[in-house]
Amino acid sequence: MSEQTIQLLVFCIVLGVIALITYIKCAGQNRHSADSNKEYFLAGGGLTWIFVAGSITLTNLSTDQLVGMNGNQMMLLAIWELAGFVGLMVLAKVFLPVYYRNNCTTTTELLEKRYDSKHIRALVSTMFLFINIFVFQPAVIYTGALFMISMTGIEADLLTIAIAFALLGAAYSVLGGLRAVAVSDTYGGVLVLAMGLLIVVLSLVAIDFDFSGIPADRLTLIGDSTSPVPWHTLLTGMFLIQIFYWSTNQTITQRAMAAPTVKEAQKGVYAAAFIRVIFIPSMVVIPGIVAFKLYGDIGDQAYGRIVGDLLPSWLSGVFAAAIAAAVLSSFNSMVNSSAAMYVCDIHEGYINKTPNVRLLSGIATAIFVVIAVIMVPIYAQSDSIINLLQELWGLISMPILACFAVGLLFRNVDYRAAIAAVIFGVLMYASFIWIWMPLHYIHMMFITFFVCVSIALLINRFILGNRAEFIGLEKQGTAQEAQPAL
Template sequence: MNITAFATFIIVTFLVALISWVKTRRHKITTSAGLFLANRKLSFTAVGTALFFTNISAAEFVGNSESVYLNNMTVMAWGISSVFAMLIVSEFVIPVYLKGAMSTTPDFLENRYDSQTKKLVSIVFLIGYMVNLLPIVLYTGAVALNGLFHFSDIWDISYGASIWILVWCIGLIGSLYSILGGLKAIVISDLVLGVCMFSGALLLAYFGLKYVGNGDLQNGIHTILSSKTEHLNSIGTAGDAIPFSTIFTGMILMNLFYWGTEQVIVQQALASSNLEASQKGIALACAGKLLGPLLFILPGIIAVHMYQSMENTTEVFSRVVSEVSPPVLSGFIAAVIFGAAITSFSPGLNSASTLFILNLYKPFKEKEGIPVTEKNLLKTSKRFEMFASLLAMFIAPLFLFSSDSFYTFMQKINAAFSIPIFTIMFVGFVTKKVPPIAAKIGLAFCLTGYILTQMVFDTGIHFLHVLAILFVLTSVIMLIIGKLYPMERAYVAQNKPVVDLKPWKYRHWVNGLLLLIMILLFLLFSPLYLSAAR
């Protein structure tokens, strides 16, 4: 281990924590709204950086770099194409949530269908968080840190054992962040880490390109643009990890779910001071997503020119950082990776607690006639967060046994929870009389169908196309039920806003520019330009 790198890591991590503490020390958490929604007072910069950094965990660094190294830049479609979904959510979905003063996305399902549907979806969300989202954040953070500091060699233990230890370190620190600081502390850390991330990405690009160019930056740029250009292709064929056609089927559905329904993400936008701040914040997060090729893809491209082969490809990013960067930068980037893991794990815990407390625990207590105080809600939420974090820490190391490309493996698991929920949400948004029983049947059909097609039957169809087929079939089933057994009274959206709902005046112009940049990026990294045969 390089002492300078490790010292830099400790110092930067301490400074981020110190800034967060200074900014939140007078922010006393006395209510569930303060713990879960930062009292709905976040500015657009806070919303934007929170959205972006909550989305960015070590999985983005580890998974994207590995996928580019093994395949090509088709993996960038997940991040770049999400801009379209984010803008749809900004324009049509967030106003509905804020208008109804909703704290969780399943609140919409209770208004649209019934309380049983809300509870059922909340349970599905919680299962997804505890067996997928939280463990993945911990695992990839551990992989990245071990690759940067080689703890397994220093401690003279196996690779798997070092991952176990690091998973528990990240999990325990992330738990403290969430339990003691709530959403406000997480958002402050996001602001600081956002600046650090972009600075680190630019410096890593500089040193990485110089390394490839044998000390000459321009030669490094020329090398990656003139050789092995097949890795610069973002337009995937049927044989690639992400065929381009999947962007228009399952991928758009998963992105719409993630940015418009996923509690851990939507909760950041619901904490905004008004609709304008929320829409500006989403646009800011979109700008961050469009920088994805620089932040997450370039290290994988650099690795292509550095290594002929690697035994453990999940360490592509870590090896590039440790070999091309000066020790201070390696420590700095390690601190950013560690911070990214913490500020993805902590919001996940916070959102899981929000769902459990507001959608399951509190309604159950009230139904039993047991009075529930704010003090009791806060105490119970902290206990639940400890339970969820412990479960995630036990599950995370099991990802060592995944055989697929990690990023693809992660998205396949995500799909099992996302599309069933998104489908019943979508039908609820676009119809007025589809009954609650249709939502329950639709949820069960879509979830069962996906599990069967991925684990029992080999359809030979890409899993994202399967998602689109299941979405259509489930929607048709729900619409048929709605036609045969419609609700007696048509659904009427709630109107009890707690913040100003005036939309952002310039959103259409900015959104149009963001979409144009998205299209140009796909053209830039395509056989029409950078990946053309030389």
């Protein structure tokens, strides 16, 4: 039996075991909840903290992180992971209690309740859908396919592998809903963390823990003004980006909203924050730095090449399965959250209040998958996938975060003022990207956020004639009832 055949066999066995365990864990769970949206998109409110933490961790940690961040081949990118701790703490202490008190299925449902308008909810959901479908879903399956080719050296078309990832990931989401997604994420996450840390150790051993010869600017956590993350961005937009990503982004936050109680959800978020600070930073920078010393500046091919060269052949199939689990996790999480936003925020709001949730979600998912696959060749032309993704986030992140901030902190703000501010913010940041970027894009995100907040309040006061009242994070609604935990 050839080495490549053994790798493929191990790969299939590992993925098969994860699928079998997921099926056994989810079989027999209640699927006849009075609220089918809660059952399908929030696992019936039945995820324990372990599955919340596992799903959040692996949804975020995929090949766009491992390949993209290591592709920069510098220590500085660890800042993104370390700063994520702040975003997770804000989610746990600030946003989660509000989501649970308002009994939200989607993060954008909170906007409808605070602004008393389904239109602002639909607008923000549409923006999330756009960035998920056209940016992150294709990026995840592209980087997954790229890694598989770089690591194994198989002679296969990149698009073919991307299609396989898309179909398998969509199957989890359509057939099992969030429950199956979260369970498979958790078991796959253990494997990904173990193998990712193994690669860190093997990388360090390969250079005898000697970083000499590597330029100092690739080993620093304090970036200058020409680096991808200048140090002064930590004083402006970096933490706003983290708050947006972890606290309002449906793909991530949906997992924390699926626990039986807010305390159980918070425990899961705290565990995810611990994992992010202790384990993730080394996984996303050390292999890339070592690859620079061994091979030079090879960009997004760094992670796949160093894994292929350093990992013992008998483990390569296991590692390929771990990466596949990470890709499937991120992709199925995105399509599930995208389906949730379409069904709950758009279809039920404007087309049919009582659809067949499972059928409609399946149709929406199929459409999203086709679009993602079509977009893959475009991402194949990018020099640095992680930098591209962060810049594109700016189109929607700060306008949306400003909308949440105004809705949470103020009363008596007309939804039309919020919509105007969001649209203005998108156009403003688009002009920064494609016409004139006077400062680093993270600084411009910071500016965009405060401009959007100001625009909303000014339009509300001087055009719509309403006087906004600052209320802070006022408690509203009733606490969500506890449900049996998974």
